[in-house]
Amino acid sequence: MAEDPRDWEIETRAVRGGMARSPYGEISEALYLTQSFAYDSAEAADKRFSGEEPGFIYQRFGNPTTQMFEDRLALLEGAESCRATASGMAAVHVALTGLLRAGDHLVAGRALFGSCRWIVSELLPRFAVETTYVDATDLSAWKNAVRPNTKAFLIESPANPLLEVTAIGAVAEIAHAAGAKLVVDNVFATPIFQKPLALGADIVVYSATKHIDGQGRVLGGAILGAEPLMTETYKDILRHTGPALSPFNSWVLLKGLETLELRVRRQTDNAAKVADVIAAHSKTQQTVYCGRPDHPQAALIANQMTGGGNVIAFDLGSRAAAWRFLDALQIVDISNNLGDAKSMATHPCTTTHRSMPEAERLEIGLTEGWVRMSVGLEGAGDLSRDVSRALDAA
Numbered sequence: 001m002a003e004d005p006r007d008w009e010i011e012t013r014a015v016r017g018g019m020a021r022s023p024y025g026e027i028s029e030a031l032y033l034t035q036s037f038a039y040d041s042a043e044a045a046d047k048r049f050s051g052e053e054p055g056f057i058y059q060r061f062g063n064p065t066t067q068m069f070e071d072r073l074a075l076l077e078g079a080e081s082c083r084a085t086a087s088g089m090a091a092v093h094v095a096l097t098g099l100l101r102a103g104d105h106l107v108a109g110r111a112l113f114g115s116c117r118w119i120v121s122e123l124l125p126r127f128a129v130e131t132t133y134v135d136a137t138d139l140s141a142w143k144n145a146v147r148p149n150t151k152a153f154l155i156e157s158p159a160n161p162l163l164e165v166t167a168i169g170a171v172a173e174i175a176h177a178a179g180a181k182l183v184v185d186n187v188f189a190t191p192i193f194q195k196p197l198a199l200g201a202d203i204v205v206y207s208a209t210k211h212i213d214g215q216g217r218v219l220g221g222a223i224l225g226a227e228p229l230m231t232e233t234y235k236d237i238l239r240h241t242g243p244a245l246s247p248f249n250s251w252v253l254l255k256g257l258e259t260l261e262l263r264v265r266r267q268t269d270n271a272a273k274v275a276d277v278i279a280a281h282s283k284t285q286q287t288v289y290c291g292r293p294d295h296p297q298a299a300l301i302a303n304q305m306t307g308g309g310n311v312i313a314f315d316l317g318s319r320a321a322a323w324r325f326l327d328a329l330q331i332v333d334i335s336n337n338l339g340d341a342k343s344m345a346t347h348p349c350t351t352t353h354r355s356m357p358e359a360e361r362l363e364i365g366l367t368e369g370w371v372r373m374s375v376g377l378e379g380a381g382d383l384s385r386d387v388s389r390a391l392d393a394a
């Protein structure tokens, strides 16, 4: 019997999933840098366009390299379908606009990535979609926010930057009872540590820019879910609005998936060690890391995640102390990306979350002393020494 890739272990799916070899038998996946495709006859073109015969038509609709990336990520996620996008924000934008119409209502967790908040707060209202923000950890808040026209729920879990975790299964039940779809931004957990679809979510989105590339090169994103929801909701909007991922970036991300599991596990081992150094230091007022038993939602994390991930948040009490810490780092970069092989740290209040009004920042507990660190693949000893020295200087 032929092997079913869905039965493979995750390591095998990461390396071999979605592979579609050309007649040349290449080992490394081919990069099909082509916009269009030629047909054997006018009739063949007709059949391709009508959908009667499968095949590619135009890069905006699909591309063989991009499809390999989509198929491999779908296998890793355990999703029936995956559509790649040019960035994580394109994925979030399409995920929401595909589900929502004028007059509909969205409920969103209030701790969201800055650009996601802009889409929800500034863009959707232009098209008459209203949103209620809730404390995502409070299940009664989700229930109370539901209206007759609620069509979608949006959460990020763990959330940026303070790693607040939402009970995905319980929120999915509330969404479904209301006739709404649950969209989960799973960037921080990665497909290695959390499977929102298996927990009850309808749609998962990724910024592939983060751990999936993981080497600081390209932007990319993805939307995943079950058929027929994916086709009904996203096929036309993706074809006609043009957020297609370039085949070159697809190829980079496809190769990124081969080592995703290895990298994320090593980053997580490093993060656990660095989090211990941070938590033990006298300058640290609070440390939040999903892999620590003192995370405020450790029980929930044990239920729905299989690893703590590579992001740590910690409070040094003031902006001045946070900046002194950042400026004293010698190995770790000051940068706002995450999931990279290189460790980096940022001051959310003045970078990633600077456009968030202060009142809203305080609502999620984001005061001026917080630092967010993405732990990379350097030696844990070097990272611990660098962080410890910078904390001394804070």
Ligand SMILES: *Cc1c(COP(=O)(O)O)cnc(C)c1O
Pocket: 087, 088, 089, 090, 092, 113, 115, 116, 156, 160, 185, 187, 188, 206, 207, 208, 209, 210, 219, 220, 221
């Ligand atoms: C980075 C990020 C995004 C946006 O992704 P881009 O690829 O930069 O467009 C969305 N959500 C989360 C949680 C992110 O970290």
